[in-house]
Amino acid sequence: MANTLLMALIVVLGVPAVMVGYVGLVEWLLGFLPERHRPGVRPWLWIGPAVLFLVVFLVYPALNTAGISLFNADSTRFVGLANYAYAFTTQDMLIAFKNNILWLVLFTLLTVTFGLIIAVLFDRVHYEAAAKALIFLPMAISFVAAGVIWKLMYDFKPAGLPQTGTVNAILTTAIPSFQPQAWLFNPSTNNPGLIAVGVWMWTGFCMVILSAGLKGIPTEILEAARVDGANEWQVFWRIILPMLSSTITVVATTMIINSLKAFDIIYVMTNGNYGTEVIANRMYKEMFNFHQFGRASAIAVILLLAIIPIMLKNIQDFRRQEALR
């Protein structure tokens, strides 16, 4: 109890005090420097902590991981590209690659499409804000809690017993000939089933951004088209969609990164069993369950390589934008 209280004090008072104290310390130290040197030194002290953290937690580990990937399980013997050969040939990794591609296509397509449809439809009702909050709500839920929520949705009881899973109950009631399915175990339904959970959680994110883009389209353009006799269908395909294309690209890029990094949903719901393995979960297993640090690192590097084209595109976009400032 005393420990908890002490911890609470550190958390609420100590940590912010250290943060503010750092700036005080920096300015006090600068006071010892001659006036003309201060503007040259000051920026480094202000960005210093951030650079330190970025180097220790991102830059150095990323380089180190690339190195570890060329060594054996406990990093004592150089093995060249053997870990990569393993990663590209072992059965579980091939399944993981296939599933990540399925995630990339289905997850990105569904979140962006639903996000767009919902943004356009909800824009036309006066309770838009409340309706959007409902779609957005799953963003606030952890993947772990979402896992419990969807276990309840996908629960399976053999035919004849009362179904406790929402999906099976609805389908068996609506279609009398429908046989209840073990959604998460059946290899033909479990991957789409897991992707559906991801779609449920991330559609709100796409909707919010696309909806903001939609509101940025001048109403005069839409009205002019309608006055000229365009129907809503034509307005959507010929005006809204082309004008939203850059926003759609941004959203789709974010979703592609999410699909490549997919981990939590799979870890909580199936742990990659029954043919649902993905790259990130496989990396975790190699690291924690099998202590194969070399193989785990090679898998992480492969994941990074898949993301690098997106990173370069982001940097390019950023440069172009800065040039316009």
Place this chain on the structure above:
Amino acid sequence: MTTAAIAQPREREASLSARLARALSQGPLHVVVLLICAVWLLPSVGLLVSSFRPARLVASTGWWTAFTPPFNFTLGMYREALSTSGMAQSFVNSLFISIPSTVIPIMIAAFAAYAFAWMKFPGRDLLFVIVVGLLVVPLQMTLIPVLRLFNALGLTGTFLGIWLAHTGYGLPFAVYLLRNFFGALPKDLFESVYLDGASPSTAFFWLVLPLSVPALASLIIFQFMWVWNDLLVALIYLGGTPKVAPMTVTISNLVNSLGGNWQVLTAAAFISMLLPMLVFFSMQQYFVRGILAGSVKG
């Protein structure tokens, strides 16, 4: 004045009937919108209802049967969740992890963003481009070296270790967002403050931070939710020690260990959702603004 007062009710009447006519013509639209909302809400409602039912019934009958007699509702699972399996301790741990893991990165990012936006130094633009590149580096790339470092320093399984890790991982986005926001503040403001003899730290605490409340608020909500809901980072650096485990780790361990008996977790899952949902509903505007600032650049 009087004519306006008389005219008003009639106007309202007209607009009411017009609105009614429009509502009727838009019938299918409303049906579709409400249907989408219902589909999206259904999973969460299922969890909420289940968490108030006896565990035995959750395992044998669907949650919707709770709405038919004999209306079996109970707080039993909440009592069990809070008293056993360290769930109350995990809730406190989640707070101890999330608060500093939100405060530290945002303060450090604010210092750096201020320098990036308003100080001149060699290599500034190149450094910032590197930050933009780091935005998408997958966590997986960093786990093994950082874990080894933590093991060597004795930081594994400590709150301090996980605060530092979350700070590192949260920084690129925070620096990126804040630098763009700070950079958009008017230049004259700084010039006049400096002319009055204020130091950069005075300008930072009394000018930049107060003017950036919207950006800071959205960042705080983002980082808090990300840390509160995080599983991977906690799983790796805290190593599953119950004394320091946050709710996500405790619940996911129970999902695995309880197997067919996971129904007990519905209450625990709902408790873990309470705080983020509260934050989300009370600060929704900031949250949305943060997403927009972070994704739609410019």
